[in-house]
Structures are given as structure tokens and as C-alpha cells.
Amino acid sequence: MVAKPEDIIPEELRRRMRYLPEADAAEREAFLGEAGAFLASAGQATLRKLPPVARIKWHLARERRVEELLTVLAFERENPTAFPVRGRLRPYVAIPGVDGRSLPGHVSRLHLREMPVRAKATEVLWQDGKLLVRGYAYVLNLPEGGIGPMPRLAWLRAPGGRRVPVKYRAVESARATRDSRQALHSYDDWGFEITIDPARLKSRGRWKAGTWGLTVALPRPGGYVPGNVERSDIGSAGHSQARDLGDGARLVAGFTEDRFRVTVDLPGAEVVAQAASGGGEALELTLSAPAGGRRPTRLRVQRKGHKGAESEYPLAEAEGGAEEPGQVRFTAAVPFADLTVATEPREKTQDFLAHIDFADGTSRRATVREGFVPGRYPRPLGREIAVTTDGPGLLKLHDRARQAVVDRLEWVKGALVVEGSYTGPGERMRFVLRHGERFEEHVLPLEWSAAQARFSIRVQPDRMRRYDDVLPLRAGRWYFSLRDQDAWGHGEDVPVKLRADLIEPLIPLKKRVAGRTYTVNRRYYDRIFLGSGPVLTSEERGAHRQRELRQVHTPRFKTEPLREAVFYNSFGGKQFSDSPRAIHEELVRRGTEVEHLWSVADAQVALPPGVRAVEWHSREWYEALARSRYVVTNVGLGDWYERREGQVVVQTWHGTPLKKIGADLLGTPKANLAYIASLPHRFRQFDIVVSPNAFTTPIMRNAFRCEGEILEAGYPRNDIFHREDREKTAQRVRAALGIPQGKKVVLYAPTWRDDQRHTASKFKLDLRVDLNAAREALSEDHVFLFRKHPKILDAIPGAGQGFVWDVSAYPDIAELYLIADVLITDYSSVLFDFAHSGRPMLFFTYDLEHYRDTLRGFYFDFTEKAPGPLIKTSEELIESIRDIDFVRGRYAAKYEEFVKEFCEPSDGLATSRVVDRMLQLAER
Numbered sequence: 001m002v003a004k005p006e007d008i009i010p011e012e013l014r015r016r017m018r019y020l021p022e023a024d025a026a027e028r029e030a031f032l033g034e035a036g037a038f039l040a041s042a043g044q045a046t047l048r049k050l051p052p053v054a055r056i057k058w059h060l061a062r063e064r065r066v067e068e069l070l071t072v073l074a075f076e077r078e079n080p081t082a083f084p085v086r087g088r089l090r091p092y093v094a095i096p097g098v099d100g101r102s103l104p105g106h107v108s109r110l111h112l113r114e115m116p117v118r119a120k121a122t123e124v125l126w127q128d129g130k131l132l133v134r135g136y137a138y139v140l141n142l143p144e145g146g147i148g149p150m151p152r153l154a155w156l157r158a159p160g161g162r163r164v165p166v167k168y169r170a171v172e173s174a175r176a177t178r179d180s181r182q183a184l185h186s187y188d189d190w191g192f193e194i195t196i197d198p199a200r201l202k203s204r205g206r207w208k209a210g211t212w213g214l215t216v217a218l219p220r221p222g223g224y225v226p227g228n229v230e231r232s233d234i235g236s237a238g239h240s241q242a243r244d245l246g247d248g249a250r251l252v253a254g255f256t257e258d259r260f261r262v263t264v265d266l267p268g269a270e271v272v273a274q275a276a277s278g279g280g281e282a283l284e285l286t287l288s289a290p291a292g293g294r295r296p297t298r299l300r301v302q303r304k305g306h307k308g309a310e311s312e313y314p315l316a317e318a319e320g321g322a323e324e325p326g327q328v329r330f331t332a333a334v335p336f337a338d339l340t341v342a343t344e345p346r347e348k349t350q351d352f353l354a355h356i357d358f359a360d361g362t363s364r365r366a367t368v369r370e371g372f373v374p375g376r377y378p379r380p381l382g383r384e385i386a387v388t389t390d391g392p393g394l395l396k397l398h399d400r401a402r403q404a405v406v407d408r409l410e411w412v413k414g415a416l417v418v419e420g421s422y423t424g425p426g427e428r429m430r431f432v433l434r435h436g437e438r439f440e441e442h443v444l445p446l447e448w449s450a451a452q453a454r455f456s457i458r459v460q461p462d463r464m465r466r467y468d469d470v471l472p473l474r475a476g477r478w479y480f481s482l483r484d485q486d487a488w489g490h491g492e493d494v495p496v497k498l499r500a501d502l503i504e505p506l507i508p509l510k511k512r513v514a515g516r517t518y519t520v521n522r523r524y525y526d527r528i529f530l531g532s533g534p535v536l537t538s539e540e541r542g543a544h545r546q547r548e549l550r551q552v553h554t555p556r557f558k559t560e561p562l563r564e565a566v567f568y569n570s571f572g573g574k575q576f577s578d579s580p581r582a583i584h585e586e587l588v589r590r591g592t593e594v595e596h597l598w599s600v601a602d603a604q605v606a607l608p609p610g611v612r613a614v615e616w617h618s619r620e621w622y623e624a625l626a627r628s629r630y631v632v633t634n635v636g637l638g639d640w641y642e643r644r645e646g647q648v649v650v651q652t653w654h655g656t657p658l659k660k661i662g663a664d665l666l667g668t669p670k671a672n673l674a675y676i677a678s679l680p681h682r683f684r685q686f687d688i689v690v691s692p693n694a695f696t697t698p699i700m701r702n703a704f705r706c707e708g709e710i711l712e713a714g715y716p717r718n719d720i721f722h723r724e725d726r727e728k729t730a731q732r733v734r735a736a737l738g739i740p741q742g743k744k745v746v747l748y749a750p751t752w753r754d755d756q757r758h759t760a761s762k763f764k765l766d767l768r769v770d771l772n773a774a775r776e777a778l779s780e781d782h783v784f785l786f787r788k789h790p791k792i793l794d795a796i797p798g799a800g801q802g803f804v805w806d807v808s809a810y811p812d813i814a815e816l817y818l819i820a821d822v823l824i825t826d827y828s829s830v831l832f833d834f835a836h837s838g839r840p841m842l843f844f845t846y847d848l849e850h851y852r853d854t855l856r857g858f859y860f861d862f863t864e865k866a867p868g869p870l871i872k873t874s875e876e877l878i879e880s881i882r883d884i885d886f887v888r889g890r891y892a893a894k895y896e897e898f899v900k901e902f903c904e905p906s907d908g909l910a911t912s913r914v915v916d917r918m919l920q921l922a923e924r
Helices: 011-018 025-042 044-048 052-062 066-078 174-179 500-506 543-557 578-590 619-627 673-684 696-703 716-722 726-737 771-778 813-819 830-837 848-855 874-882 884-890 892-902 910-922
Strands: 117-127 130-139 153-157 163-165 167-171 191-196 210-220 223-228 241-246 249-256 259-265 270-277 282-290 296-303 310-314 327-335 350-358 363-365 375-379 383-389 395-401 404-412 415-421 429-435 441-444 447-449 454-459 464-466 469-471 476-484 494-498 509-513 516-523 527-532 563-569 595-600 611-615 628-633 648-651 688-691 709-712 744-748 782-786 804-806 822-825 841-844
Touching (some): 011 025, 117 223, 130 210, 153 191, 174 543, 191 210, 270 375, 282 296, 282 383, 296 327, 383 500, 404 476, 404 500, 404 509, 429 454, 494 500, 543 619, 563 578, 578 595, 578 628, 578 910, 611 619, 619 628, 648 910, 688 696, 688 910, 696 709, 716 726, 716 813, 716 910, 726 813, 771 782, 771 804, 822 830, 822 874, 830 841, 841 874, 874 884, 884 892
Parallel strands (some): 404 494, 563 595, 563 628, 595 611, 628 648, 648 688, 688 709, 744 782, 744 822, 782 804, 822 841
Antiparallel strands (some): 117 130, 130 191, 153 210, 167 191, 210 223, 210 259, 241 249, 270 282, 282 327, 296 310, 296 350, 350 395, 383 395, 415 454, 476 494, 476 527, 509 516, 516 527
């Protein structure tokens, strides 16, 4: 069994191993001594349990082979999840620069379990009466080119039964390489199409009930390795599906514990229809059974999760006989009152399990016949009884809040037409597209027909409005919901689902619009979403392709002449904003003859005329970075980047530091020693590093290990406070946001909390402001603009209801400063920029001690120098907004001192100083 290093090696030793390249000679010697002592006590058997690369690292540490150990650590940083394999018969790890022959076999040699199959289905569909499974399957870390012409195999096997080979055809799959999330190996040739003929599962010409598991077997050094095909999380490869085989049999294809299986099922009786009966008071279910087969006698319905809560309903033979030759029909009436159990409108869905009992004493879950049409029946409290099915074809009965069900999906001239029914108050509803990961939203008007209880919507995914701009939907999955026009948040959104019998004919539904592919698909069986595809091509996406662009293509680009162009990067291509924007506008004002190229991530930035968008990390992006005369950025470019001869690279950076950064975090748990060690190289790539003030300059010098020129010019972005057209700009911004005339503007712009995370790089909204109370106290004459940090994902409650405005997507926060009458922040560097305005600030520092003493640490005593009150509670915050004139007077002296220390130079000429120096350097 392979053990994780954290289960064997003490945490402190692992940390010191990770940062051994940054350690000095004495630290390395101490580490080797302690590591050797631990490994000696742990024993050889313990070391053998480690993963392959870890075995090599700790073996080299025990033998004090420092240079080779450093080589392995450097390789592992670049390839954290992959390694090269050599050996046709006895495979072993072969890390470049390490003499594999000097390593014992038990250290470098790979076992079968250490070269597993990674296989995933990406599509499962029926084609010409057969089941077609598409996907990819590769052996982890298999050498480039595999091991020759050995075939790839697949078969179905019943537990303890016979094995049935199935057709395996190798195809190309760039997704295999992309999904592997590593840069070392290409798995493009490891796609597959597996064809399963259900007829081959018959036993002596007859159907026999049973479940068959799918196994693939791939060649590896020394033989074959078997593996299971796992599911996707969306679409046909993420859900089970049932198909009628005739002769009273059906095939269920799907996944059990993520392993693909097919089941031959002989139901004996199936539900074929449903309708309201008894004057609308009961649900009539119609079953069909083979004449001469097992006779169904009753239907049992049990509330899921409630033992003993079961009702029985007799099955009566239907009048008029069967509609199908050789079949008998039966009906059962289930009173809707028996299925109505919820006592609150928003109570969670209550599920019921249905079983069919037969005359021979057997029983089984009720399934539906292929083509079964679901139904919904309104009940009191805004609830409904839903009669539907799922992937395996089970009959599903629900008491649930009323849901919207789509029955038409169609692309019409680049617009997605969505139509369906809803038994709730549709006239109050709006249509919401909500991003599945970022929780960003687009709210669209709904067309509603009260007479038919139907809704319709047209979605133009390439033309979504964002303030004054029109942009395509951000890449990712956008789920459909209905929302009440007065809703305060998304907690009571109505999910939009697809009618179960229409799943196969309607989706997936793809359309290429304006250079991007949009796909309607499903998750959780019938929950539909609109997927916005990536802008990058398949040759540009994924770690492996990006490595090729950096290491193969970029050197070629650098052999071509420089272009007289400026390549701008603002926050990783996320905005047309900040100091790079100010520099662009100054160059345009001067009439400098250069081409203007702007990094744009996912086509989510609107650019002015004369500026060309270059998609982030595209081939064109790497070429622009290699060939532009000037590069202007406000964030790092990566430790792989090296400026070429003749280029001028300007690093404007993006804040005055209150929180400790870079090398100044040394000695704290937040210090990233590898990043800190890379800082001298990173900052050698910049001809100029722009500093906003005398306070920041020495911090930049030390924290960034900056050895080059620091130009203390002030931030170009803050020249906006001195521009003659600032009032005109403010009027334009208020109009773009739709802020009512005469309303005062409160801008809330907090930073993120390191200990409030969704993932390693995505943070939660730590909302401590009572927005309801703020609305009651302030909404008559204020609006509350909420500007989330880009790392924070969650939606803002109440946004869009007239008082709270989510302005996180507004392109440039500097323009928001111009309309803000008061700023609320905490420890964000926005306070240093906004201080140029002279307007009051409030600091909502409810967690000051924890943030300062545990999370980050400050460069100065914030409690002494803050140019406004430090506020602990939402009540105090609201009161301070009401009394802002008093706050302004009380903190006037502190504010003046703060401006002197942190806002000089502040004369509106920062951009001019930076551009002068930039152009001067180009003449050297």
C-alpha cells in the first residue's frame, strides 16, 4: 500500500525538505542529520511505503546526496504530479540529473499500483442499437509513445460470470492531457470509443437479469494494467440511462461508485402513463405487464426516510384491454392528499418510493417505460406533486416547492430560446443565470403567459450587458433559476429543470457564437445549465500546452524583431484599469506612435478604440510578451519570464502596503520561501518599479528583493483625482450605474480573510454588515455600493433591490472613488488611494486583533494612524455613516497627517513621470 508522506514523515521535516533549496549550508546540514536519524528509526519498510518520488527524495536525504536531492526538488516543483518512467520490462522513475543506477531497486522501481489507469467517460449514447462510450484512458506517467503496438482491451464481466470482450477503438483526445493537470506528459493519443452490443449479453438467446462491470486493460512496461472507467459530473457520461431492449427487458447503463456498469433488467411491469383522476383529487398511474407473466397486484408508496409510513393501492385491470399486443394494463389511484406532507412552503422536497407487488409474492421498485411523460399537480402552500423519473428509469414522486420545467430549447440566430411551464406566480419572476463556481449573476426579464402558466426567455450569450459594456458570458456553467422580483438574495430561487422525457432529444445542444462554443447540458440528472466554453484553442489549453508555449514557442518568438508596441497587463487580464490604463491614456494623449495591446482573460474586458485585445495565455499573448517593445504590468509575470534585449518593462504594482508582503513575511507561517527566493530574479526583469510614496519605497526594496530602479513617481492611477474632467467622469459613472439623482454614495471595499476559504485561491464573503438594518436606516438618501475583492466569490445579499449595489464587476475602482461620498474598508490598500480624495473613511475592523496578530501583521500601528474611526459593530458603522460630518471633523487632523505620509507625490503628474522614464529607457 502506498502511504502519503504526511502519514509517515513529521510535518516539520517535510516543511524543511520542501524549502531545502532556500536553506543555507548550516540549515541543510542540520536537516540531513535529523532526517537521517528519523529514517534510521523508522526502518526500511516504512520508506518503501512512500510514493515513488518521495522514496527517492528521502533516500537521497539519508545518504546525504545533497546535489541530487536538490535536483529532484527542483524537478518536483516544476512537475508536482508527474515524473518520467523508463524501462520496457522493469519500469523505474528516471528523474533527469539523478543517476538511477545508483538507486536501489526498491527505491526507484515502480510497482503495478504505482502506474494506475486513469479512465473517464465523456459521453455515453445509443447509436444503431448499441451503446457507445467515449472517453479516455491512459496509464499514469507512461513513457512518451507508450510501449509499442500492443493493443488496448476492454471487456464486460458479470460477478463470478463470463467475460464478454467489447470493441475498443483508440482515438485522439486532447482532453486527456488537459484533464491530467500536469505538464510533463502528453496523453493525446489515449482517447477511446468503446462499443457495447447488448445482444451479446443474452444467455442462450434469451435475456437474463444481471449486472456487468466494464474493465479496460492498457499496456504498460512489463505487461497490462486493468482499470475502471469513471464518470463525468455532467451530461450523458455523468448520469445513468435506461433503454428498452424488447422481449420484456431493458438495459440500464450508468455508474456505481464511479465505475461504469450495465444492467439487464427484467421488470415484469412498468409504469407507462400518469394523469389526474377523481376530479383532480388523485393520481392515476397506469402500468403495463406482459400477458402470461407475473401479475402485478398492488402499488406500495413509502415516504423516504420514514419507516412504516407506507400506503398500499390495489392495481385493477384497465377497462378496454391493452393498447399493445401481448400486454395487459393496470391502474392504481393514489390520492394527492397521501402525497402532500409538507407543512411549510419552502420545506425541502419530500420523496416517495414506489414498489410494485406481484401475485407470486415478489416485489420491486417501480420503473417507467421509455417515453413516459412526467406531470406536476399544484398543491396548497405553493407546493406541487411531481411525477417523474430518473436516469435508471425509476418512478419518482415528490412533494416539493413548485419548480420551473423546460420543454423547449432551441438556438435561433445566436440566441438560446428557453420555454417551459411553472405553476407558481410567474408574473413576479425574473430569469437568473448564476455561475456555478464564481456565483456571478445575470438577471434577465422573463416573458410570462398567465393563461398558459408558461415562461419564455431569449439568452444572447455573446451579448450580456455589464454597465455600459456588452460582453460574452464568462467561461463556465451558468445555471438557470427563477427569482422573485423582491427577493433579498438567492435563497428562495426556483430551479429550472428539464422535463425528464425530453432530456435525450434536447441536450446536449451546442452553438458556436462569436468565436465561443455554448452548450446546454445537465447536472444532477435534470438540472440544466448553459456552458460557456473557453476562448483558448485546444492547442493552448492545459498545463502541457502552456509549457510548450513557454519553453518551445516563446524562444522562437524572441528570435523575431521587436514590434513598436506596448503590451499592457492589469490584474492578470481581468480589467482595463489601474496604472496601466493611465499610462495607455497618457501615451495616446501624447500621440506616441505605438501599437496598443491589452491582456484580456476570457474576453471579459471591454477596450476602447485603438486597443487590441490579446487573450490571456494564448499563443498570441506569449508572442506579444516576447516581441513588444514595452511591457506595462501591475502584477508579476511569473518566474519563467525573462526580458529580452531591447525591451522596457515597467512594473507599476498596485498598492501601498499596510499588510506585510513578500520577504517581510519571513519568520511567519505565511512566508513562502520558494516565492521569496525567486523575487530577485522576478524583479530583475523590470526596468522600473513604480513606488507611490516614500513610505513604500524601502518596503519594495526589501520585501521584493528589488535590486533595480524604483521610481518614486506616485501611482499613475491616482492622477484621476487631479484630472480636469473628473466631475464629468463622475457623472458618467453615476449614469452607468443608474444611481438616483441626489443619493449619497457609500462605497464598501473590504479585503479578503486568509482563513475564510472556499478553495486555496477562492475566498468566502465574511459579511458582518447588517444590510437589512443599513437599508432601514440609510436607504432614503443613500445607496450602498459593495465592491468585493476579486478573490471573493459569494453573492451580495440584497443587491439589485435599490439600496445595495454589487459593483464588483465595475471595470475600474478608481472611477468609483470619484462618486463615493464615504469609503468603508478595513485593511485594504484602497484606503491609501482614496485618501487622495480628501473624503471621509470608516474602517470596519471587527477582527482587528486576529487579522493583525494572527493572519498578516502590519507595517505600522494602524490604530494610531488610521484617518478615520476603527469600528467593531454593524450598528456603530451605520451610526457613523449617519453622522459622517461629525466623523470628518473629528479625524481631520489625523487625515491630514495621513495624506502627508502616504499620498505624496500627489500632483496629477505621476503618469507623466513614469511615461517620461519609460520612453527615455527605450532610447538607451
